[in-house]
Amino acid sequence: MANQYLLSDEYIVQFSRGLSRGPYFDTSATKNVTSLVGKTGHLNCRIKNLGNKTVSWIRHRDLHLLTVSESTYTSDQRFTSIYNKQTGDWSLQIKFPQLRDSGIYECQVSTTPPVGYTMIFSVVEPITSIPGGPEIYIDLGSTVNLTCVIKHLPDPPTSVHWTHNNQEINYDSPRGGVSVITEKGDITTSYLLIQRARIADSGKYSCLPSNANPMSVNVHILKGDHPAAVQKSSNLISDFLNMLFLPIFLIYLVL
Template sequence: MAQCYLILFVLFMYSGSLEGASKRFFTDFLQELPTPGTGGPTFDSTVPANITGLVGKTVKLVCRVKNLGNRTVSWVRHRDIHLLTVGRYTYTSDQRFEAMHSPHAEDWTLRIRYAQRKDSGIYECQISTTPPIGHSVYLNIVEPITEVIGGPELHINRGSTINLTCIVKFAPEPPPTVIWSHNRQVINFDSPRGGISLVTEKGVLTTSRLLVQKAIQQDSGLYTCTPSNANPTSVRVHIVDGEHPAAMHHGGVSPNCRLSHALLLLLSLAITFRLHHKIRWKSSKKLSST
């Protein structure tokens, strides 16, 4: 009888150890296996992996993970192998970086506020599998350039058309709006002045052309082009009577250009004279030989 109790006790202890081992097996091994029928966590490749942001603006890097299960998602900066976020927590002293995630959502977002040029580079979204798997996102922080052709000073003949062309380049997207102002006042295209029109063409290179017909003295002053997603730029317009000593915006020729034309004429004359002299010398030499 005692031997039976001993056997039952051993079986009970053995079953307890099996239960513990089973729990450890599920904890240490099976949790790393993909959920049946799902194939394990994967990255959504349809999310853009090349992001362009503006200096001083907020940028968001999105990593979309399917079938994550009980694993975690982290963001790592390649430049210095710096761990930025783990799950919904931020692990950097730079307060411009922040982890963003909504419960039960597939998107794990790294938000960068007040982006700087130095933030450009590769960032990797990592899943805590064994071994970890990652998805790289390239960030390019740019500072758009706004310029007015012919600036910063333009001289326009009175009575002619003021033609100002503003160019916006290196912007991640065309500016939604481009505003022109004259002496810090937004130009009113319906004003009694009349003869003012604007033509804007949006694209990789956005151009905005301001036309002011029959220029008068009151049209002189500072004209400013302000794109909605780039820095403004200005040009000062002078309305003059007749040709101005400086380069004219319409029909004028600069002194440097006149000098170039004169030098070109002298060079052409010199070449012509030398060729003519050489031909005469050859002709005289042929006659003497005969």
């Protein structure tokens, strides 16, 4: 029984120390938050022993006071403070974030002096890419396989169009052998396949997602050597001739 009372006394002492400590931050949560352009972001600040102190959010870029408690102190109504009683989280909600919203934000408690916890908010925009570009060389008669990758989208695109020399590709044309496969998700990938490549298939190909920037590549259908290979061969011949005639030229100068 004595040990039981001893443990109870120890618990009371620890509890009292916790109360005397004052407000402090739970630092186990990540300090780095990434959001997509246009998709609501949340910065979560968890505070222990807050008591009757107030919580504010400050943007470091211009030291602008955004919120105090659950009131917004900026004309930009995209910023809102949300309190979760169950977790003790004070969240700064940022609606429709833009690239300019990226930066350091501080969750601050009104102690004397104030204590704060900084977080880094990064806003990323959609990226469209076609690996292998901007110049792609294909042998005559082989298959053209163009891959369009779209990242950092708030939602998958409703459609992904392909054009050839600024004209939308007709997959049912008499030419035949042209198809597209699109896989939508956090990363959307669209594959354009052109079988039995012809010289007429050369030109500019563009991938146009419905909610992201377009991307283009130039496709060259070749009959024979790759231009880069021809250039390399030419350089090798030039180097050989220089090595051959340089000693003769030096001997001529000495004489």
